[in-house]
Amino acid sequence: METVSFILFSFLGALVMVGSIGTVWSRNPVTSALFLVLNFFALGGIYLLLEAQFIAVVQVIVYAGAIMVLFLFTIMLLNLDDEQALKEKFDLQKGFGILLGGVLLVEVLYILGLKINLPQKSTTLTPVEIGEAKNIGRELITNFLFPFEIVSILLLLAVVGAIVLAKKNFSPNT
C-alpha cells in the first residue's frame, strides 16, 4: 500500500533530518558524530525503501561503518576537550550558508511541485531485481566497465594521498 510506504518514508525522513540537525547543533563533537550515524542509517533505510538493497548495504558499511570510525578517530586525535572553542558567532559566512541552503530548499520544493513525466527506461527488470548485487555486477563489467577501471586508479591515488598527507612527519628514508 502507498500509505504504508509513505509512513515509513516519513519516519525515515524525519530520522534523517533529526540526524543532520543534531550533527550541526550538538556542542560535543562525539554527539555530533553519533547523530551523523543516525543520519547514515536512516538514509540507508530510505535506499532500502527504494529497493536499492546493495546501495543500502554500501551506505551502512562504508558510511556508518568505516567513515564514522574515521570521524571518531579524528575527534580523538584532535583532543577537543574545550567545547567552547567550537562555538562560532554569526557572521557573513554563516549568512551566506543560510542563503545557499534557502536557495536549495526553494529549488527542491519547486521540483517537488512539478509534475514531471519521468522518462521510462526500457527494462524488463523489476525494481527489486535492479537493486540486486548480481545485476549491478553485470552492469559494472559491461556498460560501466570504463568507470569501474578508472575507479581503481582513483583508489590507488587515494592510497598514495592518504599516506603522503597522513604520514606523521618527514623522515629522510621512508
Next chain:
Amino acid sequence: MPNNLPEIIEQVKLSLGAFVPEISLSALFLLVITLDMVLNEKRVVIPMVSLVGFVITGFFTWQQLDMPNQEYFLRMHVVDPFAVFFKFLFLGAGALAVLITMDSEELGEKNVANIGEYYAVLIAMVLGMFLMASASDMLMMFLALELVSISSYILTGYLKHQIKSSEASLKYIIYGAVSSGLMVYGMSLIYGLTGQTNIYEIAKFISANEVDEVTLTLAALLVMGGFGYKIGAVPFHFWSPDVYEGAPTPVTAFLSVGSKAAGFAMLIRFFKVAIPAEPTGELAFDWVNFFALIALVSMLLGNFAAIWQSNVKRMLAYSSIAHAGYLLLGVLVADDLGTQAVMFYLAAYTVMTVGAFYVVILIANKIGSDDVNDYRGLGKRMPLTAAALTVFLVSLTGLPPTVGFIGKYMIFTALLGKGTVFLTLAIIGVLTSAVSLYYYFKIPLNMYLRESEDGAETPMESSAFANALAAFLMILTIGFGLFFTPLANFAKNSVIMLVMN
C-alpha cells in the same frame, strides 16, 4: 548472463585502441609509484622517467589526430580533435610542471624528504585532465573531475611542515567537496529530467521532448558550480588566492594552467553538446546570459582585487580569476570562432603563466620571498630572470608583441558583430585589461626603478639550466606572438567536436 557479451567484448577491444595515451599515462603512474618504492636516489631519475613518459604519451596522442571522431567504451569516452588539442596542452603543462619542480628550492631536498609521490600524483592529475577533456558521460565527468581534484589536494598540501600549505589544502578540499557536491546534485537533476547520463543522449532528449525549463536551468547552474570551481571563476573563486599562495609554487603554476584548461574543456563540451542551440539559434535555456554575468564579475573582481595584493602568488591568483573571465567570454559566444579563441588563449596562458611562476620560483630560491617589495633592485641582480618576468607580465596584460595579445585579440574579435551585449562585454574586457596593467607593472617597477633596501647589487643568476628554461619560455611567448598562425591553425582545426551522431 548478459546476452550481448561478445558484442561488448568486441567494443571494449576496439576502445582499447583509442585509449592508448591514457593507458600509457596510467602505466607511467604505476611505474613511478613502483620506482618510488624501489629507488633510493629519486630526485633525478623519477622526473626524467616522467618526462620520457609524457613524450611517449604525446606520441600516442599525436597518432590520435587522424582517428575517426567516435565515442568509445560504451559511450563513455570521446576521441576527437578537440580532446586531442587539450591532451597536448595538458602534456605540455605537465612536462613544464615537472621541469620547474626540479628547480624549486621549496620542494628541494631540504624541505621535502620524499619527492617520488609528488611526480606520481602529478601524473595522475594529468591523466584525470585527459579524461576530463574526453568524458562524454556525466559519470565519467564526475570521476575525472575527482581524479584531478584529489590530486590537486594532495599536491597543495605536499609541504606538510608548512602551516600555510596544509591550510591551503584544507580550504581547497572543503570548497572542492561543496562544489562537486553541487555539481553531482545538478547532474542528478538532469538525469531525473532526461533519464540519460550520456551528454549526446541528453541533447537528443532535450531537443525531442519538452523539458521543464526552470529545473533545467537550476540543474545547469549547479553543474556550473562544479566547473566554475575548477576554472576559478567568480563566485566559485574563494579558494584560489589562499591555495595559490599556500601551495608549492610549481603546483600553483600547474593548477592555474592545467586545472583551468581541463575545466574549460569539460565546460565547453558539456554546454555545447548537452544543451546546444536549436537550429533557430534558441537555447534550451539561456546559459549565455548567465555566463556573461559570471565573466563580467570575474573580470572586474579579479583585476580590481589584484591591485591590493603585495604577494606575487596571490596577485597572480586574482589575475587568474580575471583570465577565467576573459576565457568565459570566448565560451559564451558559443560559436567555433569563440571556442577557437579560447583554445588559443589557453595555450598562450599556459606558456606565460608557467613562465611567470617559474621566474617567481627562481627569485624565491634566491631571496626567499614572494613579496613584491622584496623584488626591488632585482633588475640589476638577476637581469635575465627579471627580463623574462617582464615579458611574461606584458603577455599576461595582453600587450603586443606577445602571445597574450594575440589571445585577447582573438577573444575580443570573436565577440564583435554579435550584438550590443557582446560588444559591451568586449569593451569591459579591454578596460579591465588596462586595469591589470597597473598591478602587473608594479613588479617591473620594483625590479628596475627601485633600489633594494640594503643596496645590494651583487648578481645572483640562477643555474644555466634555469636560465635556458626561462629563456625558452620567453622566446615561446614572443615567438607565438609574432608567428601565431601555426598555433591558431591548430586551434582552428581542433574545434571540430563530436556533435550529435
Next chain:
Amino acid sequence: MGQEISEFGKVFLFLAVGVIFVVLGFVTSRLIRPHRPYTEKLTTYECGEEPKGSAWVQFNIRFYVVALIFIIFDVEVLFLYPWATIFKQVGGYALAVALVFLGVLTLGLIYEWKKGYINWVVPTPNIPKMPTKKFEKPKSLEKPKVAEPETTA
C-alpha cells in the same frame, strides 16, 4: 501487486514495530520510576573505581592512517562483491576485468607495505612519571635492565 508494499517495506514494518516496542518500554519506565538523582548516582560507573580525569585521550596518528587505508580497501571490496556474484556466469572476461582492477590496487597494497604502514611497530610507551618516593621499586629488580645494554655496548 499494487496493493502490496515494497519487499523491504515488510522488513521495515518489522523493524519499526521493534523500535516502537523498545521506545515504549523506556518511556513507560521513565513515567513510572521514581526520580531521585544525587551525585553518587550521576557519576560515571567505572567498575566501582572513582572516575579520575577526563575520558578523552589523544589517539596515536597511526590509527588514523590505518583507518584511512581501511576505508580505501573497504570500497575496493564493495566493488568486487557485485563482480563476484556475476563472475561464474561470465567467466574469462570478468576475470580479466577484475585482474586489471585488482592489479592496480595491489600496487597500492605493496606501496603501503613497503612504506611501512602495515608493519605495526609498537611505539615507545610514554610512561608518566610516578611520585618516586612512595612507589620506589627495589633496586635489585631495576638495575639489570638498565645496566645490561650499557655493558654490552
